[in-house]
Amino acid sequence: MNKSEKSTKHFDVGTWLIPIIAVLVAGLIAAVLMHLQGANPLIAYSSLFGKAFGSFSGFGETLGKSTPLVLSGLAVTIGLRAGLFNIGAQGQLLSGALAAAWAGYALEGLPGYIHVPIALLIGALFGSLIGAIAGALKAYRGVHEVITTIMLNSIVMGVADYLASHQLREQSQILTRTPEILPSAKLPIFFNLPFGFAIAVALALFSWWVLARTTSGFRLETVGRSRFAAWYAGISVKGTILSAMAISGAIAGLGGAIETLGITHRYAPAFNLGLGFDGITIALLGRVHPLGIIPGAILIGGMRAGAANMQFDAGVAPELVDVLVALILFFVTAPLVTRFFKSGSHKQLTGGWGAK
């Protein structure tokens, strides 16, 4: 009892402190790396964040970059809440992006207010399908979702690549890519602020509400915390696992669709690699909370937006952001996860491979 009391307290205190400390320490170490490379970290950081948060247009771009990050972070969060590691946000996002691109150019003659939602829904549907495959294998065959989602990432990438260079390829083009989407499918931008970001934030809010206020949310959380207690309380554990993965995939797929309709306007191979993995960092940085992920997503989105600027001003490779993200993940999880996942009756998430 003493021990758990203590850890609960730490958990509360750490809620906001740990992520902030993690970001600061990661920034410090990255500064040392830059210094070793002969660059000036101060110039690099001021350039990086100056671009991202210093101007209205820059901030618009930051929000644009943040949109798929909010959604992939949300996808990972929903999975973790159900005790599942969806590290396949990448593949789900990709399939959503490609499906939305197809819907964007192939469905002709629709007004914008119909075309956009349909394209977004089709994107979410395909993402959901990919998530559901992993969910079904987990629930009914006991196959660990970490391996299946990773494998599905590569499979989706291969299939998308194939489709973009064959059936869905833009005719009379040397480049492998789909045709541009119709104007009716493009997401509007208001005053430089992307509409997609608003959708993402609204979805985060909705997810938070579902988790906190609905019976479905309660089911999902209960399965995530104690499968045994869930069984005891009459909750279908398998059904919940399957639907959690499907929903998680749908959210990531929506992220891909928004990226297509709002920013790239078409699908081309090598489409936003790595976005899905940032989602893991963002989810843990946001303390696995649907609203907590938003600041983390904006921070990382801003770094992604300002990376090119930083290279120009300080001569630091934009991949520094990858290092930063990795370091943030390391520092935020080292103290966090030990407490969050060990506190209370929550058992270890991973009990080996064959375990159901």
Added chain:
Amino acid sequence: MKSLINRRNMYLLFGAAVVAFFYSRDGLVTTSIFSTATSFALPLALAAMVGIMCERTGIVNIGIEGTMLLSAFVAFFVSSLTNNILFGFACAILTGAWIGLLLAVMSVSWSMDQIIAGIIINILATGLTSFFYVQGRTIPGAFPEIAIPLLSRLPFFGQFLFTHGAITYFGILIIITLYFALYHTPWGLRSRAVGEHPSAADTAGVSVKRLRYLNVAIAGAIGGVAGSFLSLELVGSFERGFIAGKGFTALALMIFGRWNPLGAMAAAMFFGLAQAGANQLMIAQTMDIPSQFVGILPYVMTIVILTISAGKVRPPAASGQPYEKGKE
């Protein structure tokens, strides 16, 4: 005397018959497919050894991908900077061991969720390698093929097994050594006991913590060998995202091979053959297979074999669970 007629020998016999059939049809192509398959299979098999060593002592290592990536990177760039591939190779092994230690700290000392610990390693490796990556560097030359005297002149087997680079031989040696070590030495007995029932090992005076640290670090070093095979022997260069999921596929091979080094090696060989065969079909244009589909073949196979073997195989009982003294 144990009977020679058992399931395993039947499989072996069947496999040999199939190979003989193909060899009789087209010896040259069959031999070349097998030789290529060995090169495809080796990094997978070595990566599976990393998984086996860790899980046999109760640690789930999902960071194999990152371990291989970072050590492939170190192998290539140290070789390039020092003009000495042996030195690069040694540094890669050390890098692997250090990553292993990092995993041990997170999972053994901090009792962290082992899946998250592995993911951290993967993301850290991706970040570091893409940041320090420099385009256009070369190495003085990859590890050359060494044809083993006499043996390499054997028909079929000569090319299949005895005409490879030094790391291939080293890797095969590691796999065989690991097999014997695991099942025939005190270290192996203790490691397996720790992975199955840590408190039984503890009460018999085996230090669970020390053995886990040791094994995860050695496993990391093997991951270093696997990574440097790719950058110093098979490809002779390094690109971002170089490992392409092999570290995860290896986990499936480990499961399919029932946590047995030879079983995992056989599974890896099967994978290698499938890939080499598909490549051959594509190159020879016997069939019109899109290159992307050949590319995703290993990933699809990974999911399929996991789905088949899940529930039928029995993982080390304590795998993935932190051990605390005196707590049952």
Added chain:
Amino acid sequence: MSALLEVTGLTKTFPGVIACDDISMKVAAGEIVALLGENGAGKSTLLKAVFGLIKPDKGEIKINGIPITFGDTAGIIAQGVGMVHQHFQLVEVMSVTENIILGDEPKRGVFINKKRARDEVLALSQRYGLAVDPDAIVEDLSIGVQQRVEILKALRKEVKLLILDEPTAVLTPMEIDELLEVIRALAKSGVGVVLITHKLREVMAIADRVVVLRAGKVVGTTSPKETDEGQLAQMMVGREVVLRVNRTEASKGAAVLTVKGLQVRDDRKTLTVKGIDFEVHAGEILGIAGVEGNGQRELVEAICGMRHRESGEVIVNGVPTPDLRPYAVHMAGISHIPEDREKHGLIGSYSIADNLILNQFDQSPFAKGWIRNLSQVLKNGVNLVEKFDIRTPSPSNLANSLSGGNKQKVVVARELSQSLEVLIAAQPTRGVDVGSIEFIHNQLIAARDRGSAILLVSAELDEILSLSDRIAVMSNGKIVAIVDSNGADREYIGRLMAGLDK
């Protein structure tokens, strides 16, 4: 003769419980000391401390006069201490030989000398007359043989002090006799033996001295010559807690819960509930008395649908309940206060209010369709926190923030607050402070008076005696007698519990 083992003032607390409270004891060479006590009396903790597996808060442990170091299990084994664990410390997928040589393997070069290892096991097995097949895989062996392996493992080193933790719990009478012979022979050869058990007959048959533990304390040291089994049973179950329950005569109604021919296996697949029949009537409490480990846990889990029923039926109001579907069983009218509340009863990272509606979260008034009614959940929480005297500043606090007794009150409150026909209460007051015990007892009586049929399973004989209307005594997987609690003779029940003839 100097003491082989000397424990002085050993104290160890775990969160919420004092496992060992100032325990002192001595064992000399050639002596057989029986350590007697219920589960949870502190025996296992004491043993783990002796092996350096846990660190005591206070006190000292000396082996051959030398204080032990925490964590130095290997060193302690080298001192000649061997242990046969209650939960076998055997790697099930390995062979007998591998298990026995683990930690000190005969070598040939870098390899294990498998032939020598095998010979050694055979020699050992012959020397002590404990037959085992050195090549057999442990999980294929019967429990009795597995224990032989465990004993051989302990005897392989030159053992001076052998500790046996509940060694006979799983053995057949013939195997027990054999084991006692082995123990006698060992003691004769100068080995000090600590025998942990709650089987009184064995204690009387073999021990030189008996140390009785209860709730972490040594409550008495005696010898078979000075005492008898009835007296030991009473010391063991104790009578320290003064139980004040105002209980009126039961107004017994119709049979609500009927258990017919129930057979259940435990986790090791051994049949531990060997055909049980009973009825519980509306408005009565049927208490199940028995030394722990005689099938009570499996019985309760099977009734509640949490453990597979090998055969037999659990019937509520004439309707059979389904197997392995706890929620369906609950809906059929059985509420359950589980023994392991941390695992089955509560989600520590949920609020108290959420835990109070864990199995009703989607029912009115706590949810209206898809949407949960959090104000009702909270209202219910405030209500039950007050009614059941759960000590917390707010029902919104996490369940983990509660003490053990208050956690139990949360479970009790949840199960009693629903309209219930049958209540299964398993060890409802274990680890609970005295004040809460009284409260929980009164709540059980109140539920009975409202007409519920209550099955009370407890290792505390006093609890059974003061609450029950009828008492079923369970021993070795069977109900050996059902007696009326009025005028029940505790000595008689103690003898039944101890597995003695009437």
